[in-house]
Every structure is written in C-alpha cells, then in structure tokens.
Amino acid sequence: MNSLQQKKMMLTSLVLCGLVLALAAPAIHRVARGAAGYVLALYPFVAAIVLAVAGQKVVAGQAMREALPWASELGLSLSFSLDGLSLLFGLMISGIGVLVLIYAGGYLKGHPQLGRFYAYLLLFMASMLGLVLADNLLALFVFWEGTSISSYLLIGFNHRSETARKAALQALLVTGGGGLALLGGLILLGIVGGHWEISALTAQGDVIRAHALYDPILVLVLVGAFTKSAQFPFHFWLPNAMEAPTPVSAYLHSATMVKAGIYLLARLSPTLGGTEMWTGALTLFGGATMIVGGVLALLQTDIKRLLAYSTISALGTLTLLLGIGTTAAIQAFAVFLLAHALYKGALFMVAGTLDHETGTRDLEKMGGLRRVMPITAAMAILAAVSLAGVGPLFSFIGKELLFEAVLHSENSRTLLVATALLSGAFFVAAATIVAVKPFFGALKATPKAAHEAPPSLWLGPVVLAPLGLILGIFPGFVTYSLLSPAIAAILGRAEPLKLSLWHGFNPALALSGASLALGLLAYASWPALRRTQRGREALLGFGPARWYEVGLFALNRVASLQTRLLQNGYLRAYVMTIIVTTTALAGYTLITREGLPALLTRPLQEWDVRFYEAALAALIVLAAYAAVRADSRLAALAALGVVGYGVSLIYLFFGAPDLAMTQVLVDTLTVILFVLVFYHLPKFASLSGKFARVRDAAIAVCGGALMTTLVLVTNTVTLTEPISGYFLENSLPKGYGRNIVNVILVDFRALDTLGEITVLSLAGIGVFALLKLRPQGEKA
Amino acid sequence: MTSLILGTATRLLMPLLLLFSIFLLLRGHNEPGGGFAGGLVAAAAFVLYSIAADVSTTRRALRFEPQNFIGVGLLCAIISGLPALLFDKPYLSSWWGQIKVSGFIDIKLGTPFFFDVGVYLVVLGVALKILLPLEEQAELQSEDARDFSVEEQGSSGRNLEPS
Numbered sequence: 001m002n003s004l005q006q007k008k009m010m011l012t013s014l015v016l017c018g019l020v021l022a023l024a025a026p027a028i029h030r031v032a033r034g035a036a037g038y039v040l041a042l043y044p045f046v047a048a049i050v051l052a053v054a055g056q057k058v059v060a061g062q063a064m065r066e067a068l069p070w071a072s073e074l075g076l077s078l079s080f081s082l083d084g085l086s087l088l089f090g091l092m093i094s095g096i097g098v099l100v101l102i103y104a105g106g107y108l109k110g111h112p113q114l115g116r117f118y119a120y121l122l123l124f125m126a127s128m129l130g131l132v133l134a135d136n137l138l139a140l141f142v143f144w145e146g147t148s149i150s151s152y153l154l155i156g157f158n159h160r161s162e163t164a165r166k167a168a169l170q171a172l173l174v175t176g177g178g179g180l181a182l183l184g185g186l187i188l189l190g191i192v193g194g195h196w197e198i199s200a201l202t203a204q205g206d207v208i209r210a211h212a213l214y215d216p217i218l219v220l221v222l223v224g225a226f227t228k229s230a231q232f233p234f235h236f237w238l239p240n241a242m243e244a245p246t247p248v249s250a251y252l253h254s255a256t257m258v259k260a261g262i263y264l265l266a267r268l269s270p271t272l273g274g275t276e277m278w279t280g281a282l283t284l285f286g287g288a289t290m291i292v293g294g295v296l297a298l299l300q301t302d303i304k305r306l307l308a309y310s311t312i313s314a315l316g317t318l319t320l321l322l323g324i325g326t327t328a329a330i331q332a333f334a335v336f337l338l339a340h341a342l343y344k345g346a347l348f349m350v351a352g353t354l355d356h357e358t359g360t361r362d363l364e365k366m367g368g369l370r371r372v373m374p375i376t377a378a379m380a381i382l383a384a385v386s387l388a389g390v391g392p393l394f395s396f397i398g399k400e401l402l403f404e405a406v407l408h409s410e411n412s413r414t415l416l417v418a419t420a421l422l423s424g425a426f427f428v429a430a431a432t433i434v435a436v437k438p439f440f441g442a443l444k445a446t447p448k449a450a451h452e453a454p455p456s457l458w459l460g461p462v463v464l465a466p467l468g469l470i471l472g473i474f475p476g477f478v479t480y481s482l483l484s485p486a487i488a489a490i491l492g493r494a495e496p497l498k499l500s501l502w503h504g505f506n507p508a509l510a511l512s513g514a515s516l517a518l519g520l521l522a523y524a525s526w527p528a529l530r531r532t533q534r535g536r537e538a539l540l541g542f543g544p545a546r547w548y549e550v551g552l553f554a555l556n557r558v559a560s561l562q563t564r565l566l567q568n569g570y571l572r573a574y575v576m577t578i579i580v581t582t583t584a585l586a587g588y589t590l591i592t593r594e595g596l597p598a599l600l601t602r603p604l605q606e607w608d609v610r611f612y613e614a615a616l617a618a619l620i621v622l623a624a625y626a627a628v629r630a631d632s633r634l635a636a637l638a639a640l641g642v643v644g645y646g647v648s649l650i651y652l653f654f655g656a657p658d659l660a661m662t663q664v665l666v667d668t669l670t671v672i673l674f675v676l677v678f679y680h681l682p683k684f685a686s687l688s689g690k691f692a693r694v695r696d697a698a699i700a701v702c703g704g705a706l707m708t709t710l711v712l713v714t715n716t717v718t719l720t721e722p723i724s725g726y727f728l729e730n731s732l733p734k735g736y737g738r739n740i741v742n743v744i745l746v747d748f749r750a751l752d753t754l755g756e757i758t759v760l761s762l763a764g765i766g767v768f769a770l771l772k773l774r775p776q777g778e779k780a
Numbered sequence: 781m782t783s784l785i786l787g788t789a790t791r792l793l794m795p796l797l798l799l800f801s802i803f804l805l806l807r808g809h810n811e812p813g814g815g816f817a818g819g820l821v822a823a824a825a826f827v828l829y830s831i832a833a834d835v836s837t838t839r840r841a842l843r844f845e846p847q848n849f850i851g852v853g854l855l856c857a858i859i860s861g862l863p864a865l866l867f868d869k870p871y872l873s874s875w876w877g878q879i880k881v882s883g884f885i886d887i888k889l890g891t892p893f894f895f896d897v898g899v900y901l902v903v904l905g906v907a908l909k910i911l912l913p914l915e916e917q918a919e920l921q922s923e924d925a926r927d928f929s930v931e932e933q934g935s936s937g938r939n940l941e942p943s
Contacts, residue, residue, distance in 0.1 A: 657812040658812045658814065658817070661804075661812055661813070661817050662816060662817050662820065665817060665820035665821060665824065666820065668824060669820060669823060669824060669827070669907060669911070672911065673910070673911060673914065676911065676914040676915055676917075676918050677914065680917070735874065735892070736809070736874075736876055736888055736890060737809035737810055737892075738809075738810040738811070739808060739809055739810050739811055739812065739813070739814070741814070742808045742809050742813070742814040742896070743809065743892075745814065745815075745816070745896075745899075746809075746814070746815070746892040746893075746895045746896045746899070747874045747892045747895075750861065750872040750874075750892065751871070751872050753857075754857055754858070754861070754872065754895075757853070757854065757857060757898070757899055757902040757903075758854065760902060760903070760906050761853075761854055761902055761905070761906060763906070764846075764850060764905070764906030764907075764910055765850070765909065767909075767910045768847075768909050768910065768913060771910075771913050771914065771917070772913065
C-alpha cells in the first residue's frame with residue numbers, strides 16, 4: 001500500500017523536489033563550495049534514472065498518470081503523466097541538466113553569486129520537467145511561465161550590464177506576451193474540449209477540430225509556441241539572450257526551453273493537428289524560420305550568436321516537420337530533436353569554454369587553438385560534423401529522414417525540398433565555420449593566453465559529442481526504447497521505426513550531398529558575405545527587432561499618458577473620475593431599464609415625509625452649501641460637521657442607533673484630525689476658475705441625483721430575497737445577541753470584519769509611514 | 781496649550797469616557813454599541829487627554845505603543861475564530877459557553893465577544909497611531925510659532941485661520 005502510494009506520486013515529487021532544491025541551492029553552495037555543481041547535479045541525475053526506470057513501462061505501452069486534486073471546482077488539479085513524448089523530453093532535460101550543472105560550476109567558478117545562479121538553474125530545471133510532465137492544461141501553463149521567468153532571471157544574471165538587462169526584458173516580454181496568448185488558447189481549448197487533462201483532450205480531437213472556436217484556439221496556441229520557440233518573426237529575442245552565461249545558453253536556449261514550444265505543438269498535435277490551417281501555418285512559419293535563421297547565422301562572427309541563429313533554424317525545421325505531420329516527418333522530428341540537443345548542447349559548451357579560456361567570442365580573433373586545447377577541439381569538431389549532418393553520425397540519419405519527409409510531403413513539395421536543401425547547406429556552412437575558424441590555421445594572440453580547460457568544462461562536450469557518433473552507428477540503442485514511444489505519442493498510433501545509416505543511393509542521399517557541396521561553397525564565400533555588413537544592418541533596421549522597439553516605446557508612452565490622465569496624484573481628480581464613471585454607468589443602466597419618466601416621477605409618488613425630516617434634510621443641504629462656499633477651512637469644517645451630525649440624526653430617526661453612534665464618533669474624531677492636519681496645509685486659497693466650479697457642481701449634483709434615485713429604485717425592486725429576514729430571525733437563537741448589527745459584524749459576517757480590521761490596521765500604519773517617512777524638506 | 785478648566789474637566793471625564801467605552805463594548809451584543817463604537821470612544825478619550833495635557837504624557841498613560849494595540853487586537857480577532865476548527869466547523873463560527881453561579885452570576889460568554897475585543901483594540905490603536913503623531917507635529921509647530929512670535933513679534937498659530 002505504502003509503496004503503491006509512493007509510486008503514485010513519483011512524478012509530482014520529482015518536480016516539487018526540484019523546486020525545493022532550488023530554494024536550498026544557495027545554502028548548499030555555501031557549504032559545498034567548489035563541489036556544489038557536482039552535488040546539485042545529483043538531482044537531474046536521479047531524475048534521469050527515475051524517468052528511465054519508469055520509462056520501461058511506458059515503452060511497454062502503459063502511460064503513467066498521477067493527479068493531486070487542487071481546486072477541482074475549477075478543473076485545476078496538479079496532474080502529471082509520463083508517455084513517450086514526455087519521456088524523451090524529460091530525459092533530455094535531466095541528462096543535459098547534469099552536464100550543465102557541472103559545467104556551470106567550472107564556468108562561473110568564484111563568481112560571488114554562483115549560489116543564486118544554481119537556484120535559478122534548478123528552478124528552471126524543475127519548471128521544465130513540470131512542463132513536459134504536466135497533464136493538466138493549467139498546470140502546464142504555470143510551468144510554462146515558470147520557465148519564462150527563470151529564463152528572464154538567467155539572461156539578466158549579469159544584472160550590472162545594461163545589454164543583459166535589456167535582453168532579459170526582451171525575452172520576458174516576447175515569451176510572456178506569447179504566454180498570455182497561450183493561456184487564452186488553453187482556456188478556450190479546455191472549454192471546447194470539456195476537459196482540462198491533455199490525455200482526455202486527445203480523444204476529443206475531432207470535436208475540437210470541427211468546433212467554431214478551433215481557429216482562435218489554434219492561432220493563440222501557435223503564438224504562444226512560436227514566441228517560446230523563437231519562430232520567425234519572434235526569433236529576435238533568442239540571439240540577444242546570448243547575453244546569459246554560457247551554461248544557460250547551452251541549456252535553456254538550445255537544448256530545452258526553446259523546445260518547449262515545439263513540445264507543446266507535438267503534444268497538442270493529436271488534438272489540434274492535421275487540419276489545413278495547422279499544416280499551412282507550421283510549414284510556412286517553420287520554413288521561413290529555417291531560412292532566416294540559416295542566413296543570419298552566416299552573418300555572425302560572435303560564435304554564440306552564430307550558434308543561436310543556427311538553433312533558430314533548427315527550431316524552424318522541427319516546426320516544419322510537425323506541420324507536415326506524416327509518419328516519416330514525425331520520425332524525422334524525433335531523430336532530429338535528439339540529435340540537435342546532443343550536438344548543440346556540446347557546441348554551446350565549447351563556445352563557452354573558448355570564451356572562458358581565450359577571453360573573446362569573436363571567431364575572427366581565434367585560430368590554431370587545436371594545439372593548445374586538444375580535447376575541446378576534438379569535441380568541437382565532432383559536434384560540428386554532427387551539426388553538418390554528415391555520416392556516420394546520428395544527425396545524418398535525422399537529415400536523411402528530413403529529406404525523405406519533404407520528398408514525400410503532399411503539398412508544395414518543391415518549395416519544401418528547396419527549403420530543406422538550403423537550410424541543410426546553411427547548417428554545413430555554419431558547422432564548417434565553427435570547426436575551422438577557432439581551431440585551425442595559425443595560433444592567434446587572444447585577450448587571454450589559451451590553454452586546455454579544466455575537466456568540468458570539457459566533461460559536457462566529451463559526453464554529448466561522441467554520443468552523436470555512437471547513436472549514429474548503433475541507432476538501435478534509442479529507436480525502441482526512446483524514439484518509438486515518442487513518435488507513437490505524437491501520432492497517436494504506434495508505427496514501426498527502423499533507423500540505419502545507409503539507405504542506399506536514393507534522392508535523399510543526393511540531396512544530402514548537394515547540401516554538403518552548397519554549404520562548403522557558402523563557407524568559401526563567408527568573408528565576402530560578412531563584408532555586406534552595412535547593407536545588412538540597414539535591412540535589419542526594418543526587421544522584427546525594430547517592431548519590438550517601436551512597440552515598447554509606444555507602450556511606454558501610452559502608459560505614461562494614461563498615468564498622467566488617470567493617476568495624476570490629485571485626490572480631487574480621482575474623486576471626479578470615480579463619481580463620473582459610476583454616475584455614467586449606473587445612470588445608463590437605470591435609464592435604459594426603468595425609463596426616464598418613471599425615474600423622474602417616482603420621488604413624487606412616494607412623497608411621505610414628516611415635517612422634522614424635511615427640516616433636517618434642509619439643514620443638511622444648507623450646511624453642505626455653506627461648506628462649499630466657506631472662505632476659510634475652519635468654517636468649512638464646522639459646516640461639514642453639521643452635515644455629519646445631521647446624517648447621524650437621520651440614522652436615529654430610522655431606527656439605526658448603532659450607525660448613528662458610530663457616525664457621531666467618527667465625525668468627532670474627523671474634526672480633530674482635520675484641525676491637526678491644517679498645520680500642514682498651504683494657505684487657503686480659491687484656485688478653481690468659474691468653469692471648474694460649474695463643472696464640479698454639475699458632477700456633484702448628478703452624483704447626488706443618481707444615488708437618490710438608486711436608493712429609491714432599490715427600495716422597490718427585489719432581485720433576490722433580502723437576507724435581512726434571516727438575520728432578524730436568527731440573531732438571538734443562533735448569535736445569542738439582540739443587537740443584530742453587532743451580531744452580523746462579529747458573528748454572521750465575522751470574516752468580512754476580520755478583513756476590514758486588517759485593512760484598517762494596514763491603512764493606519766500606512767498613514768503613519770506617510771507622516772514619518774517623508775523627506776525633511778517637505779516638513780512645513 | 782494648558783488650560784486649567786480643560787485640564788480639570790479632563791481629569792474627571794477621562795475615566796468616565798474609558799468606562800463608557802468598555803460599557804459600550806460589553807453591551808454591544810444586545811444593545812447599541814460594540815467594539816467599533818467603543819474603540820472610537822476610547823480613542824476620543826485619549827485624544828482629549830492629549831489636548832489637555834500633551835502627547836508624551838498621553839503615551840505614558842497608554843503604557844503601550846498604539847501599534848501594539850493594533851497587533852494584539854488583530855491577534856485577538858484571529859484567535860477567536862480558532863476554537864471553531866476544534867469542533868470541525870468553519871473558521872470563525874461562534875462558540876458560546878455559560879458561566880453560571882446560581883443566584884449570583886449568569887453570564888453567557890462566546891468567541892464573538894473576544895472578536896469584538898479585537899475590533900475595539902484595533903480601532904483604538906489605528907486612531908491613535910494616526911492622531912498622536914499629527915498632534916506631536918502640531919505641538920512642535922506651535923512651539924516654533926511661539927518662539928517665532930517672541931522674537932519677531934509676529935502672529936502666532938500660522939495657517940490656522942488664514943483669511
């Protein structure tokens with residue numbers, strides 16, 4: 001029983017442990033010092049083992065599900081499920097996570113805020129695991145946002161650098177904005193599908209695709225996925241995110257987080273996929289991203305930015321394959337996904353090592369490093385060959401499958417083939433640049449004298465890059481255990497998968513060869529390409545990054561404009577806004593519901609006024625007029641006091657002694673308060689012009705008239721049975737009190753009162769703070 | 781600001797007002813009154829005292845800082861809701877007991893009373909937390925003004941009644 005219970009909550013505890021560990025990371029770092037990276041790497045290591053063990057069942061065809069009820073009325077439960085797709089992603093996240101944590105320990109060695117860095121990284125890791133394991137749409141969204149926020153914190157880790165702060169904010173705004181769209185899409189999806197669990201929605205695919213709201217759902221979900229996965233035209237945040245320390249780039253911005261959007265598309269593909277719109281949008285945006293990313297990659301000299309653009313291109317490829325959606329395309333998707341995570345993770349770590357050891361990221365300034373950094377160079381070349389997609393590496397199989405998929409796609413085959421061929425060529429060129437420029441040729445003098453990096457820095461590439469080779473030769477390691485279940489989860493049906501390096505002489509191989517030749521040609525013309533720098537910058541001036549800047553500027557302007565208009569700090573303006581809004585809205589409703597004539601005659605029909613009541617009302621009105629017309633504060637205050645006491649008399653007449661008493665007391669203390677505040681006010685002066693006075697008077701009269709009518713109307717209209725009867729009956733038997741007002745306050749509605757006195761306390765402390773903490777200069 | 785009449789009257793009124801405020805608090809459940817009104821009366825009593833004497837004397841008479849009243853009051857109100865949880869009822873459900881000594885005492889006492897005591901203390905604390913510092917500043921400035929008028933033969937009580 002106990003073990004069963006434990007097993008049931010395995011995925012939940014896996015994710016929650018990570019969140020707890022993130023909190024503890026700074027403390028662990030303080031104790032473990034240099035070894036902290038290795039210690040913390042135990043978390044993803046254990047996670048990987050747990051997932052791999054649990055994955056045995058998944059491979060056998062059983063998906064794991066567990067749920068922790070949260071707010072069941074809202075359809076919110078913390079539910080996780082493990083199927084082939086989440087297993088593949090989960091293993092990538094935890095496996096590369098181990099290497100990245102160790103790498104971070106070496107890369108940021110001695111950094112004063114390394115503990116904080118670990119905390120952010122673990123926060124991200126747990127969120128990302130939660131994202132791919134979540135089965136509930138809303139839980140998925142929470143983790144989705146978790147990754148956005150931790151990405152923001154990590155990009156802005158060097159918060160003293162302005163570019164880092166800007167890049168962090170840009171990434172947050174773009175992905176966060178997409179996240180809002182996604183939230184809308186997911187909510188619509190949950191409403192239309194009638195379920196909040198993704199596993200249940202999968203079965204509703206046909207209903208959802210036929211629903212009138214399918215189009216908005218798809219658009220919103222795609223905006224979310226495209227922003228997260230840096231698809232054109234939202235791609236611009238990703239290269240800027242390279243401001244982050246390199247472990248972050250290797251982990252978040254190439255192997256995992258940017259693939260969250262891809263994951264979501266794959267996850268929802270049985271639910272939303274297969275329509276014309278789906279295929280069209282995904283192939284179009286995916287294809288555009290492939291080309292844009294590929295071209296821009298070749299124009300970079302910063303090794304990290306170059307890799308970032310090639311990542312964008314790879315993400316485009318994944319989107320494109322999901323859009324094509326045939327069995328061959330999904331198989332290519334799975335292989336390409338895994339291969340890319342392996343070589344791109346390795347390349348980023350190499351880039352970081354180069355930066356760390358040479359002090360520059362400029363490819364032009366490095367050269368001949370293979371002699372001083374042999375291990376790094378070997379791994380970089382292996383990973384770059386993988387990026388180029390040349391056999392006998394795993395990524396070669398992926399590339400072959402990609403060409404197979406586009407060759408057998410149903411629509412616009414020529415265009416797709418051309419796109420795949422071109423992007424393949426860009427990959428080859430980028431790979432050649434990365435492999436040749438830093439490591440071959442004459443040794444160049446770099447800002448730091450380069451020598452081989454410590455083991456923590458080359459461990460990651462040494463694991464990841466050869467893995468691409470091993471899997472290339474023995475793809476059987478992963479086909480059955482990892483890729484097949486993932487493909488089955490995306491397609492919604494099991495398909496046999498057989499991978500091999502050699503497919504014989506076929507069109508795909510020819511395309512592969514062509515892309516290789518084209519790529520080498522592009523590499524040869526690289527120096528010429530980069531000379532177009534100036535023209536390119538002019539072109540980029542109109543690109544999406546510029547739209548972002550303009551949009552941000554406009555947003556700030558609108559924000560400050562509406563703040564000046566609505567939040568200008570003048571109490572009188574606030575009061576005016578409140579009264580005008582209330583009067584307009586409530587007045588409109590009243591007139592449309594009751595009709596103006598009825599409203600105007602109603603007071604006359606109910607004219608039942610005693611003499612002393614009329615006299616008191618007249619007194620209050622007179623006092624109010626005196627308060628407005630008074631030419632000194634004390635006189636106005638005295639007149640207001642008359643108004644207050646008059647109102648409390650009215651309470652008394654109508655049998656509310658409690659209210660009357662409180663009103664008298666409050667009024668008394670208010671007068672004292674006012675007198676004390678007078679010391680701090682400037683000289684009394686009449687500041688309003690004639691127009692302002694007339695306007696204010698009109699607003700005041702309208703507000704008063706509205707309230708009067710409202711009270712009269714509510715007296716005659718009964719929407720629901722008033723609760724006062726219940727209070728009257730039950731005050732004594734249930735509340736043991738004859739004073740109903742008090743029984744309501746301290747018993748029936750005690751929670752409200754508790755809230756009110758809490759607010760009162762805060763207000764009191766707030767006023768005190770305002771009195772005491774203002775700058776000395778404003779004292780008088 | 782010391783007036784003999786006000787001072788003498790306050791010395792008599794102060795205990796009466798405080799007693800009245802407790803009276804209001806106690807009778808609140810059955811007759812007009814309650815913690816809110818009681819707290820306001822008590823606050824008014826202390827403000828009166830501070831006008832007759834001065835703020836520092838009032839603070840000494842209070843014995844505790846106003847924010848302590850706020851905190852204790854909130855705590856009182858929060859704790860008064862806890863017994864309900866022991867009986868598996870929603871938080872803040874009332875719970876009444878009866879103290880009965882035949883012929884002498886017959887008091888019904890319930891958690892709402894302690895809740896009301898909490899309200900009383902919070903209201904008292906908040907009112908004084910705001911009013912006392914204001915009075916302190918007013919005192920300071922009237923002293924300034926007096927010094928100023930002695931030196932310069934200028935008018936006192938500036939800003940109080942400008943025309």
